[in-house]
Each structure stands twice: as structure tokens, then as C-alpha cells.
Amino acid sequence: MTVKQYLLDRMSEGTLHIALLDPDKQPAEKAGEMARHMKEAGTDAIFIGGSTGVTAQNLSETAVAIKEASGLPAILFPGNAEAISPDIDALLFMSMMNSSKLDWVMGAQVYAAPYIRKLGIETIPMGYIVVEPGMKVGEVGKAMLVKRDDVKTAVSYALACEMFGMELAYLEAGSGAGQPVPPEMIRAVKEAISIPLIVGGGIRTPEAAAAAREAGADIIVTGTLIEQCDDLDKLKAVVKAAKGI
Numbered sequence: 001m002t003v004k005q006y007l008l009d010r011m012s013e014g015t016l017h018i019a020l021l022d023p024d025k026q027p028a029e030k031a032g033e034m035a036r037h038m039k040e041a042g043t044d045a046i047f048i049g050g051s052t053g054v055t056a057q058n059l060s061e062t063a064v065a066i067k068e069a070s071g072l073p074a075i076l077f078p079g080n081a082e083a084i085s086p087d088i089d090a091l092l093f094m095s096m097m098n099s100s101k102l103d104w105v106m107g108a109q110v111y112a113a114p115y116i117r118k119l120g121i122e123t124i125p126m127g128y129i130v131v132e133p134g135m136k137v138g139e140v141g142k143a144m145l146v147k148r149d150d151v152k153t154a155v156s157y158a159l160a161c162e163m164f165g166m167e168l169a170y171l172e173a174g175s176g177a178g179q180p181v182p183p184e185m186i187r188a189v190k191e192a193i194s195i196p197l198i199v200g201g202g203i204r205t206p207e208a209a210a211a212a213r214e215a216g217a218d219i220i221v222t223g224t225l226i227e228q229c230d231d232l233d234k235l236k237a238v239v240k241a242a243k244g245i
């Protein structure tokens with residue numbers, strides 16, 4: 001089964017939780033241990049990614065460790081065109097829709113495409129929309145940030161993702177954001193599109209996770225929380241709230 005089908009099958013039963021692990025933040029063995037914890041907490045898959053410091057080597061080691069320790073799909077959430085590895089299960093073939101730099105909209109993808117094909121990696125096309133405050137990814141990606149109250153622009157970007165044939169749309173407030181994407185923006189985008197909607201950035205509490213799910217997120221991503229908290233009960237509470245179980 002493809003990773004995309006695995007996600008769609010699970011999504012047909014409710015909202016998913018995906019844990020984001022940055023291979024630059026801990027040794028691979030530790031990432032594997034974190035993934036095993038998250039599997040116990042109910043997480044559906046692991047995204048591997050970071051805005052800086054991801055290399056083919058740390059990506060590869062982290063993917064292998066995650067798969068061995070948790071059995072969960074290890075999906076690359078790419079931050080550059082160089083760090084790609086045959087050890088990942090799938091790759092989000094993404095365009096930062098609101099980047100002011102052509103390279104992040106289309107250039108890096110064109111550069112990487114032949115190599116991805118050569119390695120035979122599954123690709124899942126995704127439109128990535130960065131909302132204020134945007135944090136590091138907004139900065140590195142030179143994003144023309146969608147304002148928190150500009151629901152109309154967020155909807156327009158998401159509709160464009162769908163019309164381009166992208167199979168996922170991602171509303172991103174940025175890793176470590178003080179506030180997650182506003183629920184009213186999630187709700188409006190979800191109502192406008194028919195492709196699955198991913199939401200992430202600044203979700204650290206069961207309340208924030210539940211608000212994103214109730215507003216219509218199909219997949220909720222948390223990264224910082226997992227890096228900062230090793231209390232399995234707290235992690236479980238956020239995962240359960242994300243999944244509504």
C-alpha cells in the first residue's frame with residue numbers, strides 16, 4: 001500500500017496526528033525512541049524535516065531508526081532539494097505557494113525531481129501555505145505571510161492548490177509559533193476545498209489540537225511539543241485531542 005493510501009484510509013475514520021521530528025535536533029537513536037513513544041501515544045505517522053541542518057545522512061539515519069523503532073511511515077517534509085534518501089517511505093512533493101522566491105515555489109522541485117524518480121520514492125503533491133507568524137520557515141522561505149485575519153487569502157491559496165492537482169494543502173503557522181492557525185481560517189479553508197487539510201505550527205495543548213480538529217483539520221502536526229516534553233501522558237492527551245478519541 002502506498003503511504004498516501006495509508007493516510008487516506010486512516011483519514012476516513014477521523015483526524016490524524018502526525019509527529020514532526022527534526023533530524024538535526026537529536027541523534028537518530030533518540031529520534032527512534034521518540035517515534036516509538038509517539039506510536040504508543042496514538043500518532044499515525046512521522047514527518048521528518050527541519051528548516052536548516054537536514055542532510056542526506058542525518059535524514060537517512062533518522063528514517064531508518066524511526067521505522068525500526070515504531071513501524072510508522074517515515075515521510076520526508078523537505079526543507080531543501082539536497083537532503084533526500086531512499087530510506088524514507090514517501091516525500092511531500094511540496095510547493096510553498098506564498099513564497100516570494102521562485103526557487104521555493106518551483107525551482108528546488110525541478111532540481112530534485114529526476115533524483116527522486118531515480119530513487120523510486122513515492123511523492124505526495126502538497127501545497128504549503130505559511131500563515132503569520134511563519135517563524136523560521138517563513139523567513140527561510142521568504143514567505144509573503146498570510147495575515148492571521150485574512151481568511152479570504154488563505155482560502156484562495158488553498159483553492160489554487162486543489163486546482164493545481166495537489167493532493168494535500170497545509171496551513172502552517174511555523175514551528176514554535178506563539179499562536180496556531182486561527183480556527184476560523186481552518187474552517188473556511190476546509191469548507192472551500194475537497195482535498196485533505198493539514199494544520200501545524202504552535203499546537204502544544206489538547207485545547208489547541210481539539211480546536212484545529214473541530215475546525216476541520218484532517219491532519220494535525222506537532223513538532224516542538226514532542227521535542228520539549230517527554231511526559232507520555234501529556235503527549236497522549238494532545239494526540240487524543242487531535243484525533244478526537
Ligand code: 1GP
Binds near residue numbers: 020172223
Ligand atoms: C512545523 O507545523 C509544524 O512545520 C510543527 O510546528 O513545532 O510548533 O509543533 P510546531
